[in-house]
Amino acid sequence: MSLQNPPVNSLSLEFLTDICISVEKLEMDKTCRGLIITSSLPKVFSAGLDIMEMYGKSPERCGEFWRAVQEMWLKLYGSNMVTIAAINGSSPAGGCLMSMTCDYRIMADNPRYSIGLNETQLGIVAPFWFKDTMTNTVGHRTTELSLQLGQMYNPAEALKIGLVDQLVPEDQVSHYSHTNHDQVTTPDRSKSMMRKPTIDKLTSKREADIQNFVSFITKDSIQKSIGMYLEMLKKRKR
């Protein structure tokens, strides 16, 4: 599955819905042995959630958006397929979350790229299931530090903390993803055993999580922080 939503593969409601439909189709396809997620765009795996979906939108629309974010996570984290993230560019926040749902992460060894949960930099708090996914990936203490600082990691740092499993030359990300994937032939039952408690936690609190998100994101102070962050993104470009 090659992500293609220019300019930066931001995860809008529409794009998330497309991703969920694609994953669902693959999940039902008995001939499909697994899934490699990568990006068709240069330099960016995914810029994370589409910030425009969280800025100046109605509570109803925000709720619909958040349900789609949850759905993407539930489908990928709970997938019966062997999944590999072939991270061929930067992958902040929701992009990092998406790659952490996979069984294995291969990243292009380009020091210009970065990965991490940087929500704190936007003035927002990473939701509990983002935090849980990271804890399951890199451990409690690293997650605590990482979330408090909104830390982004270059590939070497990401490998060191276990946020990615392997670094490869940029032009060989696809090759190594396929080679690794071929070595794992059957999805292991231990995957669902390890992930079930985290998945059950969100499933049981799904509606409350949507309500929390909507009331948090529509607050004036949070809207102001997001607006300032958007301005900063645009200025940085010039």
Ligand SMILES: CC/C=C\C/C=C\C/C=C\C/C=C/C(=O)SCCNC(=O)CCNC(=O)[C@H](O)C(C)(C)COP(=O)(O)OP(=O)(O)OC[C@H]1O[C@@H](n2cnc3c(N)ncnc32)[C@H](O)[C@@H]1OP(=O)(O)O
């Ligand atoms: C009580 C608690 C209850 C509930 C929890 C509440 C809240 C928690 C909610 C949400 C969690 C949030 C998760 C997220 O994923 S938020 C998104 C975070 N993403 C980022 O911060 C990434 C920002 N982008 C970048 O760093 C760079 O764009 C990137 C490195 C990805 C690519 O750099 P490049 O130089 O190639 O491109 P740019 O020139 O910067 O960007 C091009 C263009 O795209 C726009 N852009 C970038 N990222 C986003 C995005 N995530 N969403 C929307 N638009 C984005 C950027 O502004 C440029 O636009 P323009 O100037 O118009 O061309």
